[in-house]
Amino acid sequence: MDAPPSRAAEARGDPPLGPGTRIAFGFGAVASGVKNQGFAYFLLIFYSQVIGLDSRLVGLAITIALVFDALSDPLVATWSDNLHSRWGRRHPFIYASALPLALAYLLIWNPPEGWSDTALFFWLMSLAVLIRTLMTFFEVPATALAPELVSDYDARSSLLSLRTFFGWTGGNLMSVLMFAAIFPAFVTADIENGQFNRDSYTVYAFIAAGLIFTAILVAGLGTHRHIPHLKPPPPKRALTLRLLVRETFETLHSRSFAALFGAALLGAVASGLAAALAFYLYTYFWRFSSLQIALLTSGVFVSAVIGGLLAPFISRRMGKKRGAILVGLAAFIGSPLPILLRLMGILPDAPWAFWFVLGATLIDVGLIICFQILVASMMADLVEQAEVRTGRRSEAIFFAATSFAGKMVTGLGVTLASFLIAAAGLKAGASPTEVPADVSSRLGAYYAPTILALWMTMMLVLSFYTIRREDHQKNLDLLAVRRQTVS
Template sequence: MKEPPASEQLAVEREILQTAPGGGGSAKIPTRTKLAYGFGSVAYGVKDGGLKYFLLLFYGQVIGVDQLLVGAAILLALVSDAFSDPIVGYWSDNLRSRWGRRHPFMYVAAVPISVSYYFIWNPPLGWSDQAMFWYIAILAIIIRTFITFFETPNTALAPELTDDYDERSSLLSFRYYFGWTGGNAMTVINFAMIFPAFATLAIPNGQFNPEAYSFYGLIASILIFTAIMVSSIGTHSRIPHLKSPPPKRDMTLKKIFSEIFETLSSRSFVALFCAALVAFTASGLAAGLAFYFGTYFWGFGPEQLGAITFGVFISAIIGAVLAPIVTRKLGKKRGAIIVGLIAFIGSPMPIFLRLLGVLPENGDPFIFWFYLIANTIDVGLIICYQILAASMIADLVEQSEVKTGRRSEGLFFAASTFMRKWGEGFGIVVATVVLSAVGLAAGAAQGEVPDDTLWRLGAVYVPVILSLWMIMIFFISRYELDRAGHEDNLRKLAERRDTAAAE
């Protein structure tokens, strides 16, 4: 099919500009809208916290499935994301319904996510490793697909609710605060309540009792469903004020892929895409090994791990408060680089100091407090970085609209969801390879892992995680859009609307 002539393309762009509502504009967003929008990320936070921190430990150490098979199942689910994420993003940009472009997807996702998440923590008994591989893979694909149905349209509301450079960082601070807090709350509940409640004479550490994870799956599924419905209903009243889909046009598969490529081909987006893939791979690796390090490397008990995890509540406040300040004072790109360098160099520092023999032996009270304080501050800086990066993606929406004449929030945030899911999932796969390489056996109890195995674990982890973070900083430095560029894009779009109105 031939491309439409220039006059037809201009007519399409004029119709978009004439029919699209103004969106949130530059006005301050009501706090109740920020709360409803932000609370939706609890669903992703709970899902993400479980799959990142507990899935590998649950199936590898509690159920006894080969860790490489668990990693392979996760990798298979990641491949499905390569298809589902861009489809959902493009679809939500172009959907026509009385509930707008985004909300139908959000409502549809609630039940499938909740049900499948429950069953992944309640596996059948007596199945072979090969059968468990398919069980994990199929449920992981269902979970990841339907979390895309919610997370991508829900997150894409941000650039529709406001086009203000600073207000977007404020809005996304709510989202990341709730995402980290919600996911972390379930982790704290696990260590403070669920694991101790399921400790028995046969299994003194409830962290290794499969019934504990079954109960966790039930509570987490209910919370996921609640978060999705609260956010969907809480932002429903904003539907008339959001952007309209582009006019109906003849679409072919070639045309669809052409529009996707045109939208995502900017240098700044490519820089963010590469940076995010590397960053989330590092995040997934760190999360996949977090409780291995806490349990085996540092020798912390469930109560200490719960206290360290509780510190993330403070981290979420640090990141959410700091991000808007950094945006105003330094700008998003410069702020992301400075905050990122501090956070990512500090992240593996306690492990590095232990490898050098600087820190005292496990059991010394100093170890716990040093790790708790360092981890709380470091995670707060990482959350700040993530908010800045997400806000940078939101600013690309207007840059793309200037170039293409189309609003593509869903496509941009589908790419963001893909980067996050694929990167973190691949990071967990890398974690399984690391565990296998250093010889940490499946089913090993705390205190049974040889010291040389733990030393190798730290010696492999530190250079790998540092290399990933530094590669990420390099890519983020290639991002080009700043405050002045964003305001110039808004001015150009306003001029187009004025011209369309005059004509």
Template sequence: MTSAATSSDTARSISDIAPPSVWTKLAYGVGAIAYGVKDNGFNFFLLLFYSQIVGLDARLVGLAILCALVVDAISDPIVGYWSDNFRSRWGRRHPFMYASAIPVALSFYLLWNPPVGWSQQSLFFYLLGLSIVIRTAITLYETPSAALAPDLTSDYEQRSSLIGYRFYFGWTGGNLMTVIMFFLIFPTFTTDLVPSGQFARESYAVYGIIASVMIFAAIMISALGTHSRIKHLNPPPPKRTMTMGRVFKEIFETLSERAFASLFIANLFGAVATGLAGGLTFYFLVYFWGFSSIQQGYITLGTFLAALIGFVLAPIITRTIGKKRGAMIIGLVAFLGAPVPIVLRLLDILSSNGTDFVFWFVFVTNVVDVGLIICFQILVSSMGADLVEQSELKTGRRSEGVFTSAMTFVRKCVQGFGLMAASFVLALANFPKGAAVGEVPQESIWSLGAYYVPAILTLWIAMMVFVSTYSISREDHEENLRKLAEKKVISSGT
């Protein structure tokens, strides 16, 4: 057999590893429910709960989340690097996944059950402390768990499929908890004294219990469901003397990849935009559009359809026009179209609140737009997975955890800079704290939309500019696999 034939066979052995079974994909995907539930809670309910119900100043809520982000700047890359190099009979990733289950669930429960009667200062430090604990605990799970994707398959198209499961369950799992809130929990606590259970403290106490159980179950199902694949995953690099200097040197060496910088900065802008949008979602649904709790529940139900659109569309886009080109086209359509209903209302083109047309117009545009956004996120995440082999060629190490931790850190900016931006939009609009529906001045409602639209469009356009600089194509990825195969042939002496 010629050396060229040997290289070709070895290349196929890398890219043609038996793809993950449907069960493995499901288990891997279900794990995202934990982050999805936590994410939805932080994005949609946290600012509203602590500012409008608990009574903590909205700016202090944003500040607490932002301060906790500083801790992540240190913990995320360390956990990622640690899981890349961890040695155990359960592989590199699973020990972290199992260890995180109880701390994540318990701290999330405590977040929604703050003490009654505490001062603003005490509530601020309570929120700050729990935010740090939750961030650290979810990092111990999400970073090693998400880092499994490049290990489970190296195939260009299969990665989009596998990551599609992750995003589908992440969106629908977190959304399911939101639907439960609107259709079951909020109605239960609606009384004559509290016309909407959305403003009842007891609603969020129940939410904390149910959400914590879902988080714990999702982590354990994912860890157990992918446990059998441990023996097929890549081993850690050879043992070497480790110092803090060497650790950070290797982290920076890994993250110096130019294609990574493109995705990192793009995701940074995208995460802040998502946090801004998420933090104000229910302000728009409740105050700007005047939707009832049931109508808000239906809007939330639409996310299940949106997740299905993204889940089905992303592999098709990957197969037909490629990840980067698809992400650019889908992203531009989604992000330019997202604020259209708000703009039409600001221009008095859309009819008044309370009509069926307004509700269904917002519902349909939201489903389509969120579906395209999910597709975009899957494509960009799959682009990130393709960085692993390019980095391995350069450094000689597989660093899935380091890359994933960097992106996890970006996603957590959703709760940091994103919620901070949302709190300042509310302040600029002179939005009153604790106001019921009908008590907010029309000037504040109009200003909410007027400040929000240019802010969100600026962030999304900046994100797309950096996505356009990403440079790894399908051909580049396959060439990286071929070169890695040749290096294995040379190192094995065959």
């Protein structure tokens, strides 16, 4: 049962929010976590190394899909912010996305056999566009619920910690399952590593599609009872394209939003690059076994707990901006450190090197998760700032705008990864034993300075964000006075 609202929450008009609602809201992120993990970590290696499609064509298909997807974000956000329905502004989109998204995800991992590279390219691109668009119909309205459900400065960090925790653990669960159970089950006399057996991805597809469908329904049904308490849409009016563009720019016009938007652009390129090459580096640079990779991915469960617990603590003690910058610097400098140590000969090719990489990854990913939570909470705090200035609640458009930025350029990270693979000389379909040491070293040498430069530039841009705890409270007080005046 939901706990009764506090007096402060009642004064702000917050709905009663207890553990049932919080868990349901957070669990919805499993859907995006599973999809993101699959697209980021498996899709490139599946289509290029297993199916045999040129890695540059795979990168191009993913990039094109991201561009189409990015265009849908502001459209869905504006639609959701202004929707009048008996199920509110968010839930109709959530329910409508569940089944078609699960079915499309099942299909992308089961491409037809015997097709040409051109036909496979269009199969991959079309389904990637469809999946990403359908995920937008769920993710943008669902994420927009956070600033509607909670308006307190620190409580938002706690709520978004749950969402981030479930997103990371849900997606990571599939990676662990793949390396610990599914890949080993598909080792054959001809295929010594089940990671390169296409049948293993069929099993993955059915499990992942089921998780996506379940998570979306849990999020919708678990928060459904709060629909009467959520913020209402603006009065019905003729929404011309000119009006929508003008209102969008009015809403987003602030230095703090520009900082988050710019950081999202750079971070998305870096994330796309890091995710696309993660299993390549584990497999070809470090030459870890499937069991070792399973242990590495299992460590993310611990990392998610670290990040989820650390973010609210950092928010309370340091504030969101200062905490995000300090945590981010530690995380992103540490991310390529093991690779640099190996290239410099400091971290030798010895059994204990795996445990060093495991420990470093566990801590580093925990800090990255903490950073993501703080930045998402910083974005939520822009909602009230914009409402004070414009008189409109536009939760979805803020999250859609940064999502738009990320999707527009994440594909650049994947494309960059595909060119680094080609520049290193890694051939499609090559097993780790067939790859010379100089090829794997080049892959690490190209990756480490590139990712570090992207992360550090992102942190510089983020430093221009300005909203502090005192500013957020002032905005809440102004809005409370307005509501009392109207009532």
